[in-house]
Amino acid sequence: MDTSKPGSNHETGHVFYGRGRSRYLFGNRIRAFFAYLVLLFFVVFAVGPVLYLISPALRDSISLFDYPPKLIPDDPTLDNFRFLFDSTRYLSWALNTIIFAAGTTIISLFTNVLAGYAFARLQFPGRNILFFLVLSTLMVPVAAVLAPTYLLVREIGELPIIGRPFFGLDTYLGLILPCTVSPLGVFMMRQFISTLPVGLYEAARIDGASEWRILFKIVLPLIKPALVVLGIFVFMITWANFLWPLVAASGDDYRVLTVGIASLKGQFVTHWGVLAAASLMTLIPVTIVFLFFQKWFVQASMAGALKQ
Amino acid sequence: MAEVILRSLVKRFGSVPAVDNVSLQIPDGEFLVLLGPSGCGKSTILRLIAGLEDATSGEIVIDGDLVNFVDPTRRNLAMVFQNYALYPHMTVYKNVAFPLETAKMSRDSVKEAVSRVANMLEITEFLQRLPEQLSGGQRQRVALARAIVRQPKVFLMDEPLSNLDAKLRLQTRIELMSLHERLGITTLYVTHDQVEAMTMGQRIAVLHEGKLQQLGTPAEVYDVPANKFVATFMGAPPMNLIDGELQNNGTEWVFTREDYRLVIDKVQMNIDEDALLSSKGTVSLGVRPEDMRLASSESKGIPGVIRFLEPIGSDLFVTVDVGPHSLQVRLPPKTQVATGDRIEIEFDYLKAHIFNADEENLQLT
Amino acid sequence: MADSKDHVTNGVPTGQEAWAQLQLSLDQYRRMGNQYRLRTLKRASGFLAPYMILWLAFLAIPVGWAIFLSFNDDGVLAPRYWVGFENWARTFDDTELTQVVFNTSIFVVLAITIVFGLAIFLASLINNHRRGENFFKVTLYFPLLAPPILGAMIWHFMLHFDFGIVNLIKVGIFGGEGVNFLGKNPRAMGSIIAVEIWRGLGFWVLFYLAGLQSVPGELLEAAKLDGARSFRRFLRISVPVLRPLFLFALVIAIIMNFQLFDSVKILTDGGPRMGTATIVWFIYRRMFAFQDTGLAFAASVGLLIGTMLLTLAVFWLLRQRSKGET
Numbered sequence: 001m002d003t004s005k006p007g008s009n010h011e012t013g014h015v016f017y018g019r020g021r022s023r024y025l026f027g028n029r030i031r032a033f034f035a036y037l038v039l040l041f042f043v044v045f046a047v048g049p050v051l052y053l054i055s056p057a058l059r060d061s062i063s064l065f066d067y068p069p070k071l072i073p074d075d076p077t078l079d080n081f082r083f084l085f086d087s088t089r090y091l092s093w094a095l096n097t098i099i100f101a102a103g104t105t106i107i108s109l110f111t112n113v114l115a116g117y118a119f120a121r122l123q124f125p126g127r128n129i130l131f132f133l134v135l136s137t138l139m140v141p142v143a144a145v146l147a148p149t150y151l152l153v154r155e156i157g158e159l160p161i162i163g164r165p166f167f168g169l170d171t172y173l174g175l176i177l178p179c180t181v182s183p184l185g186v187f188m189m190r191q192f193i194s195t196l197p198v199g200l201y202e203a204a205r206i207d208g209a210s211e212w213r214i215l216f217k218i219v220l221p222l223i224k225p226a227l228v229v230l231g232i233f234v235f236m237i238t239w240a241n242f243l244w245p246l247v248a249a250s251g252d253d254y255r256v257l258t259v260g261i262a263s264l265k266g267q268f269v270t271h272w273g274v275l276a277a278a279s280l281m282t283l284i285p286v287t288i289v290f291l292f293f294q295k296w297f298v299q300a301s302m303a304g305a306l307k308q
Numbered sequence: 309m310a311e312v313i314l315r316s317l318v319k320r321f322g323s324v325p326a327v328d329n330v331s332l333q334i335p336d337g338e339f340l341v342l343l344g345p346s347g348c349g350k351s352t353i354l355r356l357i358a359g360l361e362d363a364t365s366g367e368i369v370i371d372g373d374l375v376n377f378v379d380p381t382r383r384n385l386a387m388v389f390q391n392y393a394l395y396p397h398m399t400v401y402k403n404v405a406f407p408l409e410t411a412k413m414s415r416d417s418v419k420e421a422v423s424r425v426a427n428m429l430e431i432t433e434f435l436q437r438l439p440e441q442l443s444g445g446q447r448q449r450v451a452l453a454r455a456i457v458r459q460p461k462v463f464l465m466d467e468p469l470s471n472l473d474a475k476l477r478l479q480t481r482i483e484l485m486s487l488h489e490r491l492g493i494t495t496l497y498v499t500h501d502q503v504e505a506m507t508m509g510q511r512i513a514v515l516h517e518g519k520l521q522q523l524g525t526p527a528e529v530y531d532v533p534a535n536k537f538v539a540t541f542m543g544a545p546p547m548n549l550i551d552g553e554l555q556n557n558g559t560e561w562v563f564t565r566e567d568y569r570l571v572i573d574k575v576q577m578n579i580d581e582d583a584l585l586s587s588k589g590t591v592s593l594g595v596r597p598e599d600m601r602l603a604s605s606e607s608k609g610i611p612g613v614i615r616f617l618e619p620i621g622s623d624l625f626v627t628v629d630v631g632p633h634s635l636q637v638r639l640p641p642k643t644q645v646a647t648g649d650r651i652e653i654e655f656d657y658l659k660a661h662i663f664n665a666d667e668e669n670l671q672l673t
Numbered sequence: 674m675a676d677s678k679d680h681v682t683n684g685v686p687t688g689q690e691a692w693a694q695l696q697l698s699l700d701q702y703r704r705m706g707n708q709y710r711l712r713t714l715k716r717a718s719g720f721l722a723p724y725m726i727l728w729l730a731f732l733a734i735p736v737g738w739a740i741f742l743s744f745n746d747d748g749v750l751a752p753r754y755w756v757g758f759e760n761w762a763r764t765f766d767d768t769e770l771t772q773v774v775f776n777t778s779i780f781v782v783l784a785i786t787i788v789f790g791l792a793i794f795l796a797s798l799i800n801n802h803r804r805g806e807n808f809f810k811v812t813l814y815f816p817l818l819a820p821p822i823l824g825a826m827i828w829h830f831m832l833h834f835d836f837g838i839v840n841l842i843k844v845g846i847f848g849g850e851g852v853n854f855l856g857k858n859p860r861a862m863g864s865i866i867a868v869e870i871w872r873g874l875g876f877w878v879l880f881y882l883a884g885l886q887s888v889p890g891e892l893l894e895a896a897k898l899d900g901a902r903s904f905r906r907f908l909r910i911s912v913p914v915l916r917p918l919f920l921f922a923l924v925i926a927i928i929m930n931f932q933l934f935d936s937v938k939i940l941t942d943g944g945p946r947m948g949t950a951t952i953v954w955f956i957y958r959r960m961f962a963f964q965d966t967g968l969a970f971a972a973s974v975g976l977l978i979g980t981m982l983l984t985l986a987v988f989w990l991l992r993q994r995s996k997g998e999t
Contacts (some may be wrong), residue, residue, distance in 0.1 A: 006685035034449070035798045036805075042795060043812045046875060048829045050815070052838050056830060076835040109896065115724035124717035125710070130725075141932050143953040144977035147960050178731040186724060199393035202360050205380045207407035211716055217406075221397045240820030242935045243953075247961060258822045262939055265826070266794050274832070279826055280471045286818045294811055301817065301876055302883060302997065362709075377709035 050283060056276035057081070080277035089252065090278060093260035100245070101173055101238040108180040108234045109227060113235055117215050118190025121201055131190070139185045142243055149178050150247050154238040170251040178248075179238055185230055192226040221260060232293075239286075257282055310461035310494045311336045311358065317366035319352055326352045328518035329366075333498065339488050341509030342498045345541070348520040350498045354464050357496065358387050371461050386455035387464040391471060392447045394439040400450050401435040407458045425457045428487075441654065445476045452484075454511045456491070463495040469504065481508060502542055506530070511625035514538050536663045539594050545625065546636040547661075548600070549592045550610070554662060563593060567631055570612060576657040594661040597625065597638040600653050602645075614647055628653065736977065743970035760971040770972060772947050773955040780862065780951065781930045782868050785923070791870070792877035793884060797907060799878070800885045810882070813875040822933035823874060828868045829940055830854075858948035861941050865949055868936045877922070884918045917990070926985045928980050952976055 058076040082221075084090045118124075119131050150169075157168015167173040196219065204214045242258040249255060255263075264275045290297055291307065312334040319327040327349045334340050342350035355361045357368055359380030369377050375383055386407075394403050399423060408418045426432040429449045439447055448468060455463060468484075469477045473564065485508055488495055499505055505512050506526040514521040514537075515531060522534040533539035533547075540546045550564040563570040573614060603609035616627035624639045628651065637653060645651065661668055746756045764770055799809050816824060831837050831855040839854070854864045888911050896906045934953040937943060943950035943958070952972065959969035 004706075013908075029725050031731075032802050035802045038796065039798055039809055042791075042874070043809065045871070046813050046814065046816050049831055050819075050872065053827060053830060056836070088696075097565060111724035111727060114720045118717050118720035122713070122717045122720065124714050127717075130721075133729060136981070136984075137728075137736065139928055139980050140732065140736060141953070141973075141976050143934070143956045144739055144930060144973040145732065145735040145982075146956070147966065147973070148738040151732055151738075152730070152735060179729060180376045181724070181728045181732045183728070197391075197393070199389050199391060200395060202358075202380075203387065203393035203454075204395075204406070205360070206358055206385060207382075207458070208381045209406070210381065210410075211720070213410060215720075218395055218397075240822075242820065242822045242938075243957070247932075258820050258935075261826065262822055265829070265939065272833075275826065275831060279823055282823060283819060287815070290815075290818055291811075294807075294814075298810065298814065298879060374705075377705045381710075 021118055023101065050280075053276045053280050056273055057280050059273060061241050061271055061273035080271075080273040081281070083271070083274050084277050084281065088264070088274070088278075089255070089260065090281070092253070093255050093257045094282075096172075096249075096254055097257040099172055100179075100241075101235050103172060103176040104179045104238040105231050105235045107176065108182070109231055110184055111180060112185035112189045112230065113220070113223075113227070114215070115186045116193055117211075117219060119186065119190045120193035122211065134183045134186060138187070146243065146247065149244075153178065153248060154198060170254050172254070175245060175249045175254065175256075179244065183232075185234065188226065188230055189223075192223050195221055228296055228297050236297075236300065311369075312462055312494060312496070313367075313369040314353070314357070315367040317353065317356060317368065318364045319349075319356055319361060320364045325364075325518050326609040327356065327363075330515070330518070330520045332513060332520070332523065334494060336494055337492045339485075339497065339510045340493045341506060341512045342496060342515060343500070343502060343505040343509075343541075344515035344521075345500055347517075348515040350515050351466055351499075352518075353515075354387075354466055354496060354498050357462070358385055358464055358667035359383050361620050383459075384460050385462045385464055385573070386458055386460035387453050387466065388448075388455050388468045390467045392439075392451040394450055394454075396439055399436050399438060400442070401430065403439070403450055404435075404453045404457055404646075411458075421452075421457050425453045428456070429453050429483075442470055445480065448472065448480060452487070456487075460493065463493050465495065465497045467499055469499070470501075473476065483507065502544070506542075514541065516541075533594075533668060534660065536592065536594070537669055539661060539663070539668070543596055545597050545636045547594045547596045548633070549594050549663070550633050550635070551590070551592050551629065552581055554579075554591045563591075565631060570610070572657050577660065577662070579662055590664065592663040595655045595659065596662055597636040599659040600635070600637040600655045602637075602639065602643070603652035603654040611650065611652050614645055614649045614651060617645070617647060683710060690912070719765070735876055739970055740974050741968065743974045745970075746967040756967060760967040763968050764971050764975060765969060769947065769950075770955060770968070773950045773952050774864070776949060777931055777933065777951045778946075780866060780869075780933060781927055784866050784930055785871075787866070787925070788870050788873050792874060793881050795874075795878045795909075796885055798884055810879060813878050814985050815871050815875065817875050819872070822939055824872045825868055825936040825939045828864070828871065828936075832864055847888035855941050856945055858945060861945060861949045865933075865936050865940060868940070869930070869933070877926075880922060881915075884915050888914050919988050924983050924990070928983050931976065931979070 028278055057080055058078070060077065109265065119127060153167075153174045154169050157163045157171065157174060167177070201214060201216060204218055209217070240258065241256075242262070245256045245259050245263075252257065259277070261278050264271065266280060312332070314330055314332045317327055317330045318325060330349070330353060332340075340501070342353060344350050352361065356363050357370070357375075359378065363376060370385070372394060377501070383438045395406065404422050404425065405416065405418050408421055413421070422435075423432065425617065426435060429452055431446065431449050431453060432445065434442060437517060439450065442450065448471075451468070465484075469480055472480060481504065486546050496507060497504075511523060511525055512529050513523045516537050522529055522538045524532070528541050529538060536549070540549070550565070555562045555564070557571075559574055559575060561572045561579065610630055612628040612630040614626055615629050615634070618625040618627075619641060622641060624641050624643055624645075626643075626645060627640055628635045628637055632652075634652070639645070742762055744755065744757055746754055746760070795813070799806055819827065831839050833840065837854075853860070855861050892910050892914070893906055894909050901909065932953050933951045934957065937949050937951050937954045938957075941949045943954050953976070956969050956972050956976070959965045959972070
């Protein structure tokens, strides 16, 4: 009996309490029909808006204001895309975003794994206190630390040697480093590493391996799935970050996609067609990657929430 | 020379002492079994020696070096765990090679050492397999191989056979013993199975509630138990204990209970008289089931009623009610007795033990 | 033979040389112990250092500094000076701030109610009718791929007065003029809520779906045999099992939603007339546009405190639940 599908028994028409067999089945078919209808509605709701962008993207912005309004443009054109690549700094934004997200992900993974290992398997005085301390900053809202972090980055940027162009406002490191410190990663890594059987560590220690060796040769290979999940999670969050790059990298050279696209919406005049084109361009690569790695993405979101 | 010395070793978890002032000296090359019920501290002692736990106080010395504050990585020991602890993502070859590679041996010498050990333990055919593809017994041998390949000073084994089925256990026991003979490395072996202890150990250390109860050869521990715990722990079915009063009658000992008394010549039973005095005479008389027999019609033994018969082919085990006690007697398999029979039990006084509260008083003859 | 009163032989010979040699003084023992502990500390710090340094620099210190600066004025461009609780007092007086808190609260309540309600509903639909489960999961998840700002942008298109599809449909079917979604209150807030629902629904559907699927099948089977129909089963069995999960989700959602910023900045920039201004929007504006840093910091710290209290509530609730469950 397939206990994992509570609904499936309906289909077989089990009679439980003397209901007419045909009525039971029929009622269920109607219910199923409406259920799928509702679900499909929301699917359209979810995907539709993006598809709707195709129309403005492919036509001249002015024609958008034509009356009577037409959904399908008379002469579709790729001008918007051309404008996007030639006259705006879209490619630069894209590149910056990739560097930003990838850099944050790599550094984040590295530091989180190390710290997670220490909290999980090394004994040292004050371990629990420190972990609790770190955990307590888990939910610090970005807004609260926005200004101080901005100030800090700015000040360090003025210092010799380690300042600009190495670190500071409008630098890659200045953009990346503050985003690598979410305690969530450490927490996840610690949890995951603790689930590995203690015997492995003990055997390795007796075999003479140093802690570093244990981490790299034994722990790391065994937590690969967790690394992937965390990596995707960090990447997605960083990629979508708007507020921090807005203040920390507002210069032209280091602008990221979120800030760049927002800038396309001018105070008075907005080039709607280009805006639509930009939005589409940004979503397409992510969608493709997503379709290939669906499972990992879903897991990554769950990881963010189900940190119980 | 890899002699192991434990000196007043104490390990406390919170306020509970898991290891309570244990001292042992294990000469080089000896196979010592740490025996006891679960929770008696035997595994903890092993882990303390390995360095996986820190001692609360006391000293651990291996091969003349004080080892308390030395990392387990540097103590040059090998350990075989109850669930083998093989690295699941590495092949058998890599598992066995791991300690050598950690020591930065050249690839050729590693290969040589691994194949030598693999031959010894007959695991050459699955060197390229992963642990999950092996059976329990095979994994056990891989764990052994990993331990041997480093030529450690001391072997530590934590109930390595308990995850194997009975037949495999027997086989592996023999293998372990021949291995020990061959390699001659000091071995500390933890188990709760006294049969294993008796067959494998050169000496047995019996532990209970963190304290060392007795250290001796299997024969000593069995025939001359130091206290009630050791006496009842060793032997299956366990030693029978009967409470009563022991009085000194000059040339004889008189053991009295409500329903009978035994008069024993002092020649037949040698007891520490002073110790007896200080405990005011209430003692437990201990006799093993195999040392008891039905009284011949002339002598007077302990009266009892048969309650239960267990014929197991080679012997007949009879449960006899004697007052509040239930005694087990081992009789020849074809003895004609039935439930409800009134019988008398006699025993060889030389084989009997007298315990007061917890100590044994019979002196060694 | 030696004194045979030594019944329990333990093999520890007394007076042997090697034995006596090893006797450590209490001092030596302690020193060796300390060296050992120091070594473990050094080793652990190697692992912890990279993260802890970053954490200290970019999380711990900023938090502390923010708290400190909330008692000061300026400190961003001009040198700061201490004002004590003046900023905090102002938080109660400043009408803009109170309006902003009010807005954000309304938003949080409405958004969460609608999203959770829909999500649970959809999740149970999917759970009961398994065909195409994967398809629904993937498509509903889609909006999550877009950065919030992009999502807002997309809806900007949809809601545009002139060519937004919503208006096109409305005019096409109902005639009359288009609706100015973003130019009027409370419609503007409604639009923002719509955007956030669009973004968040997929996530929460997946979340509750996972939750529903974690209800042990046996419980539902037993209920079925006891004659409970599907809604009753849901109410009496699934809901209690999911209660801790739900509470957890609620707190997380509240915390996240209180930090609404991206959509507001892009769609309405707080307008019209502060109708959609949120707390974070307020902080950003005061901090970087007006330089009224004192109040901004006070607001930030207020947000921080509120969030931390809620986080503690999560942990406390979880512990209560796990103790209270049989």
